Amino acid sequence: MGRHSLPDEYGAGAADPRLRARRRNVAIATVLVLTVVAGTAAAVSGGLLSFGGSCQDDAVHLEVAASPDVAPALRAAAEYARKNNITSDGRCLDVGVSARESYKVTDALRAGRKSDVQAWVPDSDMWVQRVAADSSATQVTNAGNIASSPVGVAMVPSAAKSLGWPRKTYTWTELTGAAMQDDRLRLGAADPARSATGLLALTQLSSAAASAEGGDTRAAAMAKALSQRTSDSDGQVLDTLPRDSSGTEQGNPKRNQALILSEQAAFAHNAAADGGGTLDLFYPKDGTPRLDYPFALVDEPELSTDESRAALRFMTLLGEPEPQRILAKHGFRTDAETPSDALVSGAGGSPEQPFTQASAEPASAKALQEALGMWTITVQSARITTVVDASASMSEPVAGTDQSRMDVTKASLLQALATFTPEDEIGLWKFSTRLDGDRDYRVLVPTERLGDRRGTDTQRDRLSAAFSALEPVPGGATGLYDTTLAAYKAAVSSYAKGKFNALVLLTDGVNQDPGSISRSSLVDQLQRITDPQRPVPLIAIAVGPDADRREMEQIAKATGGSGHQVDDPSQIHSVILKAIVAAGSRS
Structure with a gap:
């Protein structure tokens, strides 16, 4: 026991000046060390300091399911996090991103299946709401939104020119009405039962038509016409465009000259068009519904503390300057009201088009449900x-x-x-x-x-x-x-x-x-x-x-x-x- 005790002369009440000086120096050194450690921990947790590959040895792994349009941008952001040793509570972020259609993830979660991902980024909050409304579904928790993209009507240049693009503006019903007049302007869309882009546009159309006399019947007629030219997904609808640069592809009635598309989808298509086959984009003047890309935790009660904190750290990272540039580079709006000129022009937009005009308010769950109900009975x-x-x-x-x-x-x-x-x-x-x-x-x-x-x-x-x-x-x-x-x-x-x-x-x-x-x-x-x-x-x-x-x-x-x-x-x-x-x- 004596070896764990101090001799009396070095006890608490000792008056030896050398001991007092040594204790004072140790105390000062200890404060300095603690200050440096605390500062370093704060810097590391914020991703400000890098220690080469040191934190990668104990990285926290996170799997994210993302809508196919936003998945490439999230992969780029995840790679940025790895290269810069971005950390969560001192552990590097190791984020894997898989591209999955939002409706398929929704169906799986509503079936109550155990998820293999910790976070989910669908293209619209309507999917999160649909899962959350089902008491038997796997729990999802919306933690925020990371980007947005308005929905408009994209056309091959010859069709857009025939309607007076870019100076002339139209409402949703006027644009779809032009497509219904004859077969020269064929309008395609993704299936509203599987696509947020399709359903948001259909809901906007239904709402606009309802204000006119015989509106419900007119909306059903527009939906019926649209149903003849739907594709299973947003990616597939782009494959229905003409393959020739003139946009006509005469003799092929299966090809569409106009598509209901998000701004981001038009941007990505134009960026890959190599100078030919680009699209011009109409932004309807009565409001453009928006994809809003929520970041949701999946089955949060089953996540470990490290996983849930890492997921939130990755979400906050997406709001930082470099990841914001990555999102913008892929055609997403990081500021819904003031998009860059490069983004709008890259999507086929124009200053004459009302590209900052948003819907008066997001469609309610009831409005979405009624539009989907109308679609179901219209199509089948x-x-x-x-x-x-x-x-x-x-x-x-x-x-x-x-x-x-x-x-x-x-x-x-x-x-x-x-x-x-x-x-x-x-x-x-x-x-x-x-x-x-x-x-x-x-x-x-x-x-x-x-x-x-x-x-x-x-x-x-x-x-x-x-x-x-x-x-x-x-x-x-x-x-x-x-x-x-x-x-x-x-x-x-x-x-x-x-x-x-x-x-x-x-x-x-x-x-x-x-x-x-x-x-x-x-x-x-x-x-x-x-x-x-x-x-x-x-x-x-x-x-x-x-x-x-x-x-x-x-x-x-x-x-x-x-x-x-x-x-x-x-x-x-x-x-x-x-x-x-x-x-x-x-x-």
Whole structure:
């Protein structure tokens, strides 16, 4: 024990001046060492000091999945971090970047699959929102945005010149309208179901068209025309341009003269064009939606402290001067409002075009969902029979309005009808109890093609009139089970191959017919009738507080469909479109 102790004369109370001086010198030296170490640690953690390859021996590895357009820039930034020994908490950053389509990553995360990456940079926050909205999905956390790129309409020079580029400016509907007038200006786009560029543009188009008379029908018509010339991805849509430098490639109707593209995609294409085959870019004057490149942590609770801190360090690095130059070199905006002249001109833009004009506000999740729903039914075409509850309870007032449940339901159904095209087949049943003899239902309009004409009226005209004429049956109760079974049998027996087939049922109550089959019998029979090779999902919507959502979900699930609850009948339109998108993605 004595060897760990100091002799008395050198103890705390010793008065030897030599010891006091030595202690003072040690203390001063210690402070200096600690100051240098602290300063060095701060410099290293900020990536300011380099020790050759020393920190590479204990680098923290990070895997990032990135949208194919931004992946090259991120790889360059990762290489910059390696060469300059950029560190996180004293450990070098070793970042690997893989190019992956944003919709594919979204599908994998929504399926709850374990991820092999710690961070994700899709081209739009809409993908992050889509994953975050799914309670069963792998968790993603948006930590910030690293760049942006507006969406416009790029054209081969001959087509752009015919429309007065660069001095003349157009709205979205004017540009797409020019492409719809004849086949001389063919407009292509990436599939909005798989492309943020395509969906943001489609949503902008839908919003712009909705403000005009007959807007929903016009938007559906534009979507239908656009659907004839879609490609699976943003990269593939560029392959649809003419191969000859004149931009005409006469005799090949598969080639497009105009494309819905991001500014960055046009920049990258022009940079690789070697002087021929470049594009001119129109920036629509009513606002350009923007890709915003969020940086998201993937499954953050499962990340180690080193991984999460390294991911955030890499994100902050992308905001520093040299990585910002790298992003700009690859055609991305690092300042959304004041892009460089070199970027705009490189993308085919011009000072006469409103290249700083942004959308009034980003599209809401609801607007995106409705546009995607319209796209789904437009592209695939649909055969849908709508079955509406006409029991007496539908006369109940909707809270906060002077309208009944039936009034608001009719308005919402008419709104939904406007999104369908002449190729879609729509029909209408209504039900109560003993509505037609012993039957609880009546077929008001058989399910037929909306464009079919009888006399002076089309099927759309007949349906509009029938929806408008719907009224609650005085004293009528809810004959739910028998109606559901009969309508589903009819929908299955009249299945239309090549179309999206579905049965949409709306009710504000539970089954009130004591003479009907039981719920368990209904579910059993629906399961026996359902054919996976000829899917007809039941989309069951419980309207108001008296309906039973769990019952709707149980009945609909037996067919591969879905059950929904809406407190306000005005939500029916959105719910139908959302359910169609969900059912269509599973078929």
